[in-house]
Every structure is written in C-alpha cells, then in structure tokens.
Amino acid sequence: DIQMTQSPSSVSASVGDRVTITCRATQGITSWLAWYQQRPGKAPKLLIKAALSLQSGVPSRFSGSGSGTDFTLTISNLQPEDFATYYCQQANSFPLTFGGGTKVEIK
Amino acid sequence: QVDLQESGPGLVKPSETLSLTCVVSGYSISSAYYWGWMRQPPGKGLEWIGSIFHSGTTYYNPSLKSRVSISLDTSKNQFSLKLSSVTAADTAVYYCAGQTSAAVYWFDPWGQGILVTVSS
Numbered sequence: 001d002i003q004m005t006q007s008p009s010s011v012s013a014s015v016g017d018r019v020t021i022t023c024r025a026t027q028g029i030t031s032w033l034a035w036y037q038q039r040p041g042k043a044p045k046l047l048i049k050a051a052l053s054l055q056s057g058v059p060s061r062f063s064g065s066g067s068g069t070d071f072t073l074t075i076s077n078l079q080p081e082d083f084a085t086y087y088c089q090q091a092n093s094f095p096l097t098f099g100g101g102t103k104v105e106i107k
Numbered sequence: 108q109v110d111l112q113e114s115g116p117g118l119v120k121p122s123e124t125l126s127l128t129c130v131v132s133g134y135s136i137s138s139a140y141y142w143g144w145m146r147q148p149p150g151k152g153l154e155w156i157g158s159i160f161h162s163g164t165t166y167y168n169p170s171l172k173s174r175v176s177i178s179l180d181t182s183k184n185q186f187s188l189k190l191s192s193v194t195a196a197d198t199a200v201y202y203c204a205g206q207t208s209a210a211v212y213w214f215d216p217w218g219q220g221i222l223v224t225v226s227s
Binding site for chain 2: 001032034036038042043044045046049050068087089091092094095096097098099100101
C-alpha cells in the first residue's frame with residue numbers, strides 16, 4: 001500500500017500570509033495526487049487534481065506542484081475562508097490513501 | 108448539478124451490520140466512472156472504505172475487506188455500503204462520493220456525510 005505523509009500537521013498563519021503544505025508518498029505516483037479542503041462540519045472539497053490542476057471554481061491563490069513522491073500545496077494571500085484542514089490523496093492505485101491532514105489555523 | 112445524499116441509521120449496536128445508502132440526483136449512476144465511500148472518526152482524518160465501478164467491480168480497503176460490501180442499485184439511482192460486525196472503532200462520519208467526469212480516482216462530488224455511532 002502507498003502511505004501518504006503530510007507536514008506540518010498544523011500551521012498558524014495570518015490573513016495575507018503564504019502557506020505551504022507538503023505531502024510525500026512512499027512510492028512514486030507520477031501526478032496522481034489530489035488535494036482537498038475540509039471546513040469544520042463539512043464534507044471535503046476537491047481543490048486540486050493531477051497534482052497541479054485547479055478544480056473549477058477554486059480561487060487561483062491555491063496552487064499545487066510536484067510529481068513522483070513529493071508534492072506541495074501552496075495558498076497565497078491566505079483569506080479567512082481558507083482556515084480549514086487540508087488533505088492529500090493518492091489516486092495512483094488501490095487501496096486509495098489519504099494523508100493525515102494539515103490544519104491551517106488563525107495566528 | 109450532481110447531488111449525493113447519505114441515509115441510514117445514526118446508531119448501530121456492536122456486532123450488528125451498518126447499512127448506508129447514497130442517493131444520487133442530477134446524474135445517472137450507471138454513467139459515472141465510479142463511486143466510493145469514505146469515513147472520518149471524530150477528530151481524525153479521512154479513510155477510504157471502498158469503491159465500485161459502473162461495471163460493478165469493487166475495491167475495498169484491506170483493513171476492512173472481510174467486513175465490507177458495496178453495491179449499486181441502478182433502478183433507484185443509488186449505491187450502498189454494508190459493514191458487518193461493527194465495534195466502537197467504526198463510529199465515524201461516513202461520506203459517499205463519486206467521480207463523474209473522468210477515469211480518475213479522486214472524488215468530486217461528495218455527500219454531506221452522516222454520523223454513525225456504534226453503541227449499545
């Protein structure tokens with residue numbers, strides 16, 4: 001099974017900051033990676049697919065990069081609605097696996 | 108617009124079978140690439156439970172494989188999850204989700220989730 005490790009597990013930031021979250025896979029998954037945002041009490045929402053492609057309707061301050069085993073989600077100019085938990089998911093092979101999550105908190 | 112809605116009992120007794128249904132509206136269930144179930148224990152991260160393709164082929168999380176079953180009901184445009192021999196560790200919010208637009212393994216859209224508590 002492919003394990004996904006996210007870091008950090010939490011980050012404190014202010015409105016307007018730039019935040020970077022990393023996700024590492026235990027084996028290469030080319031670009032088969034998705035990022036989700038989950039606000040408290042809500043279902044996850046797909047932000048980025050195929051490692052760097054923004055899902056329709058997602059603000060351009062979100063961006064993804066990486067391939068192989070190392071991936072990054074960057075949020076530029078953090079907005080109040082971005083304070084949430086973010087998960088990566090490998091979409092390369094079954095069993096599908098998620099990272100442990102990164103909580104972006106208000107400083 | 109595709110909408111998914113989970114339904115089922117919010118309380119299940121230990122050793123019994125958890126049964127949930129995901130009703131899909133705005134899209135034909137047999138036209139999608141695949142559907143899936145995830146869960147999230149209170150305060151914890153997401154866990155993939157399993158997926159079913161439009162062909163009926165299923166894949167399950169190895170840690171749950173002996174207890175889980177996912178099926179499609181095209182006549183009702185819904186799909187279902189059964190998890191047998193539940194324990195308190197199966198208490199979680201259960202989400203259904205799908206992939207309607209491409210042959211890929213990420214999920215969009217998702218249902219709103221349903222909390223299932225396992226307790227006597």
